[in-house]
Amino acid sequence: xxxxxxxxxxxxxxxxxxxxxxxxxxxxxEVCAREIQPQGFGFVPQIHLHNFLAGLLNHELGGExxxxxxxxxxxxxxxxxxxxxxxxxxxxxxxxxxxxxEDKVLPLLRRIHGSTRHTGxxxxxxGGRARLAKEIGILKNHLKEAxxxxxxxxxxxxRDQIHQLEKSMNExxxx
Amino acid sequence: MPLKKTVNDSHSxxxxxxxxxxGIAISSRVRVAxxxxxxxxxxxxxxxxxEDVIHAVRLAVEDKELAKQAGVLELSLLxxxxxxxxxxxxxxxxxxxxxxxxxxxxxVVLRDDEVISIMVNEEDxxxxxxxxxxxxxxEAWDLINQVDDGLEKTMDYAFSExxxxxxxxxxxxxxxxxxxxxxxxxxxxxxxxxxxxLNAIGKVGLTARGLFGEGTEALxxxxxxxxxxxxxxxxxxxxxxxxxxxxxxxxxxxATREALxxxxxxxxxxxxxxxxxxxxxxxxxxSEEAMRLFSELRLGIEMNLLSxxxxxxxxxxMVRIRPAYLIKVAGREMSAHQRDVFRAELIRNEFKEL
Numbered sequence: 422x423x424x425x426x427x428x429x430x431x432x433x434x435x436x437x438x439x440x441x442x443x444x445x446x447x448x449x450x451e452v453c454a455r456e457i458q459p460q461g462f463g464f465v466p467q468i469h470l471h472n473f474l475a476g477l478l479n480h481e482l483g484g485e486x487x488x489x490x491x492x493x494x495x496x497x498x499x500x501x502x503x504x505x506x507x508x509x510x511x512x513x514x515x516x517x518x519x520x521x522x523e524d525k526v527l528p529l530l531r532r533i534h535g536s537t538r539h540t541g542x543x544x545x546x547x548g549g550r551a552r553l554a555k556e557i558g559i560l561k562n563h564l565k566e567a568x569x570x571x572x573x574x575x576x577x578x579x580r581d582q583i584h585q586l587e588k589s590m591n592e593x594x595x596x
Numbered sequence: 597m598p599l600k601k602t603v604n605d606s607h608s609x610x611x612x613x614x615x616x617x618x619g620i621a622i623s624s625r626v627r628v629a630x631x632x633x634x635x636x637x638x639x640x641x642x643x644x645x646x647e648d649v650i651h652a653v654r655l656a657v658e659d660k661e662l663a664k665q666a667g668v669l670e671l672s673l674l675x676x677x678x679x680x681x682x683x684x685x686x687x688x689x690x691x692x693x694x695x696x697x698x699x700x701x702x703x704v705v706l707r708d709d710e711v712i713s714i715m716v717n718e719e720d721x722x723x724x725x726x727x728x729x730x731x732x733x734x735e736a737w738d739l740i741n742q743v744d745d746g747l748e749k750t751m752d753y754a755f756s757e758x759x760x761x762x763x764x765x766x767x768x769x770x771x772x773x774x775x776x777x778x779x780x781x782x783x784x785x786x787x788x789x790x791x792x793x794l795n796a797i798g799k800v801g802l803t804a805r806g807l808f809g810e811g812t813e814a815l816x817x818x819x820x821x822x823x824x825x826x827x828x829x830x831x832x833x834x835x836x837x838x839x840x841x842x843x844x845x846x847x848x849x850x851a852t853r854e855a856l857x858x859x860x861x862x863x864x865x866x867x868x869x870x871x872x873x874x875x876x877x878x879x880x881x882x883s884e885e886a887m888r889l890f891s892e893l894r895l896g897i898e899m900n901l902l903s904x905x906x907x908x909x910x911x912x913x914m915v916r917i918r919p920a921y922l923i924k925v926a927g928r929e930m931s932a933h934q935r936d937v938f939r940a941e942l943i944r945n946e947f948k949e950l
Contacts, residue, residue: 536828
């Protein structure tokens, strides 16, 4: 069947509309369908983000387990959510799922974000060591700049600050 | 009680059209996802546990120190609102459509100017949002950052040194940040350049969506441009990338409008004044048609083809003509046809003197 609108391409979109009991059928090719797409009627099936993720995760787990039931697979030792449910929903169960399913989650994160390392904000109270590490990183950059400027007085100061922070980090405490 | 005011009053700060570039950038939003440590994400919680989360958030937002820093925040249960009132919060862009599914175990925190809102037990335990007029992503992030710091004083967040803030969906992990700008792009639409622009956006790690977020259609030439990547970039990097791209799109839209003004002024003017005529006189208007006409009118205002209609009014009308708000004002349920009649009457009244 050819498209009713352009008469050139094969009709692949078949639409049935019932308005006040009157039924009408339209057969269109994909190109025309997209052009006249009526408000509110999406031809393209909406793919929910979570389905996509579930697909990606499935891939990480080696495709064959595609149709596994929600209750199968390892369970997170903290929240008890089974792998099967994560695959189905595309959502993890709790913060501890990240380390628990690490071997699957990390490749997924690399695929989504192109990275597996957070470089942004660190919470003040719960961040502890991460915050120190971030601060040290920033100071080291400043140090490099100071050295290249040949501002050795500031470089010395920065070096001392870095030592101080590294010391408190090694002691496991906070500043 | 501020929440009642919020659902009765169609106005919200972001509609004031007083932010930078607000002729094209209608609003800027930054939202961060946060979860409480040691508690499963909302989709695994039973109602009792979900209430525990709400309780913890209530204690944190009612903290006096936080109020001093970030303004008075008030938590309300979604179950305290009628379905129409819940929908109004969505229409005003204060909460997401997802928050009103299973509303029994969810809550919203609002600052009285509606600039800050926090969704509780949506996909994550907390989604802190800041909504401002025009292109103001940095300002929005600063405000969020303050609120976030304040909340973190009394709540333990699920955070990992390597992966940052941990979220239910791996697409949000890291900064947990989604920044977006709502852009009005009728010029690029008219000259059929939009698809190219939107495709290019995808290539630089950003995404374009319709007015009401994920999976919605672009209504009235409005597009939300937002970041996709949340891990491996700092909040500041995410915002400065997005701002740079948005500025480029804005300048393309401006250039297109200038070209239209120069070469096809009669054509644009005709569209603008037709839209004006219909809005002023129509007796039946669907919300899709009204949104389309508002878009043409907004273009006319910004191109100085027509004056006397404040952009602020159009921003407000976008919310007031939605079904929920019409029902609220009418005080009764209405069929789709009755709403279309009521909507047209409301708009005619607003345009009577304009």
